[in-house]
Amino acid sequence: MAEQIARSAHLASTVLKTLSDEQRSLALLKVKEGLLKNKTEILEANRLDMEAATSQNLSSSLIKRLDLSKNDKFDSMCEGILDVSNLEDPLNKVTLATKLDDGLNLYRLTCPVGVLLIIFESRPEVIANITALAIKSGNAAILKGGKESLHTFQAMAKIINKILQDDTKVPKDAIQLISTRGEVSDLLSQDRYIDLVIPRGSNELVRNIKANTKIPVLGHADGICSIYVDEYANIEMASKIIVDAKTNYPAGCNAVETALINSRVVASEGFAEIIKSLIGAGITLHVVPELLKQIPAELLEATPGQFVEATESDFSKEFLSLDLAVKAVSSVQDAVVHINAHSSKHTDAIITDNQENADIFLKGVDSAGVYHNCSTRFADGFRYGFGTEVGISTNKIHARGPVGLEGLVCYYYQLRGEGQIAGEYSGAGGSRVFKHEKLDIGNLHL
């Protein structure tokens, strides 16, 4: 069963990759129209999910997220498909062109990765977004959404498949919905046909998937971000940025979890200022014992509940709450060493007015995002200007940080000749020498 799903997705991907941007975009327009036309049916399915959620006493915030009928949520979901469709085509871009010899030209072109297995949360509108991303980037996708929205997902998938088959050049198996966890675990062994797994969900989900597949996984389990307050930091700026990075959305993977304060700042009046700002913002500080001693007694006594003695593990933890681990470091180099040993390679920031120290930090920290004088919360595909976001990757290869459509493509080489054989060339038995002339990519039309 899993093999059948994966294989048919692969076959669909080999057709989908040959379609033009126009054909892929037209398909998305049809999908959008089809969903709008079948709004009543989809909202009826959504009502079933809502009823089930209510009868199971799920949290009101979850129930609110499930509800597709409120305000213009349904219509903006459909508009979102067009937004993706209007992004620049990520495919068939020539990124290298070399004349190997007369009449023997090498081209490198972007192409889809192939088949994606995408596991996502329960928000019903996400299925529309992912369908748009997959088709726009020429990838087939196997989708598994949170079970709370199953009826909605099934209704939408049925409509999407029918539209693809009846009204577009995109094979219907390019988008397949699966509904059980068992199917996911079977699919994780289909590395022959599935090229990339994209889990969007809890740390535990991502860790579990990474531990159970040979297929490359794009995403992140943890977001352990740090902010280093340098000796030359503007204290007011540092306070403001840490408060934002911690409190703007504490459950976000780009929220800060660790503050590293330079010892000279600790020894200055600025230290109490920073602590006051953080405490005032409602943050609970997990402070290493030796630093705890340096916090002015009046601060400690005013809100004792907001000061906790930090343990070593606090510095490798994603709190997902208004908690922050705090320690002192003696230099920017020490901050870099701490971060490279403890961070999840997501996003880390330095606050300093000293460009030299900023450069040491920007070059030395081994994370997908390294920031100077701004909040880690900017680590986000929309904020980066990618128009959409597949996820945020803490991988070291292929794609790092917020991933847009570009993260769903790779490349291949075309070599166009006139009958050339290797044996004519030096190194393989012959005497011809390669020319290796760079060709101008700007004027190419392949």
Added chain:
Amino acid sequence: MAEQIARSAHLASTVLKTLSDEQRSLALLKVKEGLLKNKTEILEANRLDMEAATSQNLSSSLIKRLDLSKNDKFDSMCEGILDVSNLEDPLNKVTLATKLDDGLNLYRLTCPVGVLLIIFESRPEVIANITALAIKSGNAAILKGGKESLHTFQAMAKIINKILQDDTKVPKDAIQLISTRGEVSDLLSQDRYIDLVIPRGSNELVRNIKANTKIPVLGHADGICSIYVDEYANIEMASKIIVDAKTNYPAGCNAVETALINSRVVASEGFAEIIKSLIGAGITLHVVPELLKQIPAELLEATPGQFVEATESDFSKEFLSLDLAVKAVSSVQDAVVHINAHSSKHTDAIITDNQENADIFLKGVDSAGVYHNCSTRFADGFRYGFGTEVGISTNKIHARGPVGLEGLVCYYYQLRGEGQIAGEYSGAGGSRVFKHEKLDIGNLHL
């Protein structure tokens, strides 16, 4: 032990990545000079390997490959280090720059992957080449070479480590040699510190490594390449290209293993011509039964040993010999379907004078290299003009086809601000709107 090796490589990588191209290139110059200065010591170690190989009756071709003392092999090994050093710096290239807002600029820069685990064959000069590749690309490397050259490798690694420590800014742990298979298998579980495994060796070695690690593996197990002779092929060109692709170096991963002949060609006089050329070149043809019947009797009878009835598995096999699987297909579309189902996604070619069919093939085949009217044997980093080659990747992400220095880098984002926080912006509680203006990459100096 394995953790210690991996961790120290990781620490070295965090220093190495901060060095300038000048510092990395100077280190390679020092390594080159040091190896030359210690030529006697290295050749003495090499003599021990040669003696062991002789006493174990290893094949004369292997012994010849081990010998570092013949002709100018030692000196050209040292020159090769400078060749790599002189390549364009792959690091710190700005590949994207966006003004998110006034005083808030986003940059994407290339950076090393981190720590490489490279497993390679017994040719002693390869350790010098890999050291050069790793240092030039800013990656730390843990090296395991074939055991037949162990003495040579150990002598060279000792010298390289000493030079790095005494005369360069590169930490000595940036290059570490390990000597046993047990260490390799322990290292394969160090996914916390090792970012990429590059196995260069037999299909079995690569398959075994892929099956036993969570670390991404760059390379290929099989090279199952096909050539499709289209209805509109120039028959003489087709014959010449297949002969080259099969016989120029049959053990190469870019050698052809399958020929797909269009049925109209089979029905024409051209078919006998092609068969005659292949037989004349000493190739044994594994032909599907229905096609075998169409081969002229006089050809079959002249060299009956060169005709074998093909089995299904012959079309998923890397022969590594003068054997070729042959079948007929009814169209270019059929050829694409066959290749996408059977190939190892390495390199496949079409021979045709019809541009439309060529385009169907070039777009439809899902391989790292898709060729028109030339031999699959061109799939090679040197022939592509990359100056050097880390290996050939059949992966679907990160790097595909022949991989040069570019395959050893990824990217990270720098965000440079002036105190901006997310909460000021629309979507995160504020009202500021991102500008998302593209900046000119050409004039950037970061």
